[in-house]
Amino acid sequence: MLEKLKTRAREMNERLRGSQLAESILRPGSPFKKGYSDSPRNRSYVVMNNVLYHLHPVKVKRHGVRLSYTLCLGGLSFFLFILLTITGIFLMFYYTPTGELAYSDTAALSTSVAFGSLTRNMHRWGAHFMVLTVFLHMSRVFYHGAYKPPREFNWVVGVILLLLTLLLSFSGYLLPWDQLALWAVTVGTNMAGFVPVMGDQVKFLLLAGVEVSAATLLRFYVLHVLFFPFVIVIFMAVHFWRVRKDGGISGPL
């Protein structure tokens, strides 16, 4: 009985993978394709014939693969960004960026939304993680001297990414609209007020007023869910592209 089921399942699998639909979706060399066999050529195809090729070359330097070289920190920063995007979209379904609703919506996430608490926690702790991994990634790049020619410009792009990461995190900080959010952002934006010459203007622009208010909430919300992610994705694209164009991972030391 079990045997029979197994054979049936295998047959089904074969037929599905050989179907026109599967054929049309999977490009030659996909490991999911019918008849895939492990060979050097197919290993190349897996990358070369797929969207993956936009991120990875077919081959990488042997030492770059060792976890101990990059510690995967850049990759993890990127992955955390993806996780934050996914959890963030979930949160957006339940959150209203108004002075009246922001706090209660956030509180409701923990009490009356399925997986709301888990998602909110993941979004918050993940954001802290990302700031951390970006800092660590920068440090590993520095200690490897990986910013030296021809990679100078990618370092500059990296610093912009760091700034954007901080801005993303900071703009999200206000959204729960609790005492922690309100006053942390007040302290933070006060620092912006110390910019010489145009400090007050900068602060006004950030806060949409002279101090934190409901208008600030809307402003931070739009910055947080739309503007900064949009900009950071563009810079990430440039960053990854430059990693490859600059000859792949630097080193070995």
Place this chain on the structure above:
Amino acid sequence: MAEIPESLLRRSAEAKAKALGLPVEQVLAEMKGEAPPTPPPAPEPEPASAADPEAEEPTVPEEVVAAEEPESIEAGSETVVSPPEGGSTAEEGSTAEGGEGAVPAPEPEKEMVAVAAGEAPAASLPEAPAPEAPSAPNPPDASGNGSGNGSGNGRKAALVATRPVVPAAGTPEGVRTQRLLTVVKARAIQQVKTEPTDKVNTWPHLMLAEFSALLAVTGVLVILSIILQAPLLDPANFNATPNPSKAPWYFLGLQELLSYFDPQIAGVTVPTIVGLLGFMAIPYVDRNPSTKPSDRKFAIMLYTLFMAGSATLTIFGVLFRGRGFNFAYPWQDGVFFDDIKDWVHFE
């Protein structure tokens, strides 16, 4: 058919002309297809591998040549195909953009590769030439599915030998003879500048590592999020300033600095000038080309000091600042940092 550079065509035309005792111009015109072939026109099988690399499954696109070697480095055959580091990488150039069939595949770095053309028309069929080429520098295809067939070399042979050679007078029918048609310098048309490097396939080596890292981080994050509740204090109240009010942790080092210095200096000059422009300028200020840690002690020291300083300030700001942002021992006065105060206890 892919574009063959004039100089290469010319060279093979010269050799062919010499062998046949015909004028070079005539042979050249023939090869370009501008003049009918002199001998009785044999059927002209267009080698599929040259004409349409993507047409059907068994035909191997030319880019594959670059990716086909075994994983470890092998003197000789790997030399050519391993892409140069910076600039226009051959890897990108010939395997990526080459997808359009515009860039000729790099050829193996043998000094010379003789290309033989059999006299029987069969010799120029797409599948046939590879075995007949005297040297097939590509290692046998490990997949063994028969589609590899030394594609790189095979294709070249096919290109050169597209038109069958006139049977020499007096050869009995059915007897295949081989003749040296031309000698092609096997140099890549694209300049390859760098030394070979030790490379491995991205799949599976890099991607498995990435995938494990990704799973590990997701796991840690999910578990952490189940255990630790994100803080949510009382609703925002403009009239109740908490004491102390702290910025998010990544700005707390700054806030700490602000408490020592005139805000005009600490709030602006430090973060924007030093923090941002200074950091961006690092690659342009540090002109030392070496990446060896022993050669860059000073740079490493500076960076480490900066990072250690920031970390100290941050930790100080998070844990050792109490009411009124005054000094406090966390184990005596408690933790005044809402993000973590629920789960850090010193009692």
